[in-house]
Amino acid sequence: MKLKQIIRIIEEWAPPAYQESYDNSRLLTGNADMEITGVLVSLDCVESVVDEAIANNCNLIVAHHPILFSGLKSLTGKNYVERTIIKAIKHDIALYALHTNLDNIHTGVNRKISDLLGLRNPQILSASPHKLMKLEVASPEEAVEPIKQAVFEAGAGDLGNYSDGWFGVQGTAGFKPKAGASPTIGKIEHYMSKPEMKLEFIFPTYLKSGILSALRQVHPYEEFDYKLILLENTNQEVGSGMVGTLAVPEETGQFLERVKKIFGCGVIKHTDITKNTISKVAVCGGAGFFLLPTAMAAGADIFITSDVKYHEFFDADGKIILADIGHYESEQFTKNLIADRLSEKVKIPVSVSDTNTNPVRYL
Ligand SMILES: [Zn+2]
CATH class of the missing domain: 3.40.1390.30 (NIF3 (NGG1p interacting factor 3)-like)
Structure with a gap:
């Protein structure tokens, strides 16, 4: 299984767009095209966890805390962060972190x-507010269904336990194609008006570009009227x-x-x-x-x-x-959470790290 397929599964669950601005949830080492033989899941990725991955024939470590948090200006092995990265790269082990994006989803x-x-x-x-957006778009009657299907497939109208959500209202649209236009209906320099539907869809903000490109592919008009509105509404998920x-x-x-x-x-x-x-x-x-x-x-x-x-x-x-x-x-069972999720979706072995990475001891 390719690393990029595993990343897609993870990011559909915990979208990177939901991480905090200071975070570094991402692929940290490795190439998205590499073939993955086994996954080791840990809370932290430290040298001993890389050793455990080597011993278990895992070439992907998925961790909650990103071992790389700020920029490196050299990579010499002078501290545990650099030693961990060097060991992972030397052994062709990919490191992936999902941190505050996993904190911020309701199944995290x-x-x-x-x-x-x-x-x-x-x-x-x-x-969180500002995580939802509304699309309003005018559509001729015959394009209503294709538009609905296209934007639903791109993730619109899917909130909580409901999918395929939309709102529509009948209205009238008018326009005059200018010289150079190639209108689907109407004639150059002739004003026309006709009944149209205004469709509304709500979706998570990070899906915006995918939804717009889906809309562009199915909307029959050369130019069409649409509006994107960033919502104050909180997203309960x-x-x-x-x-x-x-x-x-x-x-x-x-x-x-x-x-x-x-x-x-x-x-x-x-x-x-x-x-x-x-x-x-x-x-x-x-x-x-x-x-x-x-x-x-x-x-x-x-x-x-x-x-x-x-x-x-x-x-x-x-x-x-x-x-x-x-x-x-508080977070130790995050590795079980991630491993359970991955095990359901991938066919390669997924194991939970046995290493206790807690740096704190109690007397
Ligand atoms: Zn933490």
Whole structure:
């Protein structure tokens, strides 16, 4: 199987367009045309993970955290990042990272955490605005169906549990072809007006160019009227963190013990137990402190995340329990999430790395 086929499968699930601006989710080493024999999935890609890939005959490592995060001006092996890259290249191993794009989709990192905790009806905690666009286009009656089919195939009208969504309204269009035009209907220098349909479709912004080119291929007119509108509406399938409810409220101490066990935490750092029972739970794998106000506004009893600093714990202010379960601990099952997804779609072996890449130890 070619690397580019695997990348297509990954990116249809976690579109690179959903990564944060500071991120580097992409193919980091390797050539998209290379033949892949086996995939190793890890949270981090470090030298020991490359060794594991070599031992297991895997020539693709898919990791959540990109080992290359900023530009390299030399590649001499002076630190673990350069040594990892050099080892991967020497052994013809491709490295691919899907990081904040996997954090930001509703079937990503936070969904995995929510499922492990048994949260019901998990929803994105902070859904992103400006990730949806609307296309409005005028069409003669006979082109309505071909246009609908073409833009649906390119990904329009597909939101939540619904597909093939559109809106149409009858109107009147008028135009006068000038010299040099080759109009599908009408004559040069003759004004004409006729009934037309205005069609509307909503789609994720990153699909814009594919949808426009699909439209151009089927629209019968030489020039046609269309409008693209960037929507303020949030996309409920894209954004940070997740919030859900426990099937049965749990006593807080018991709930924290359960979290500690599920995630194998050396320690959980948390604020005062200001609630006796936990019902609504907000989560964000990795560094999620920025979501604390959103978790409070959502009415969560507890916010589970990591990388919380001393002064940030004060901000819980008795209104919510803020719990830091550790960065690795919170995201460790991301490798299972990715491997499960890939195993369903590819025919080559996909294995989950056995290497514990957590750089933090507890006494
Ligand atoms: Zn992380």
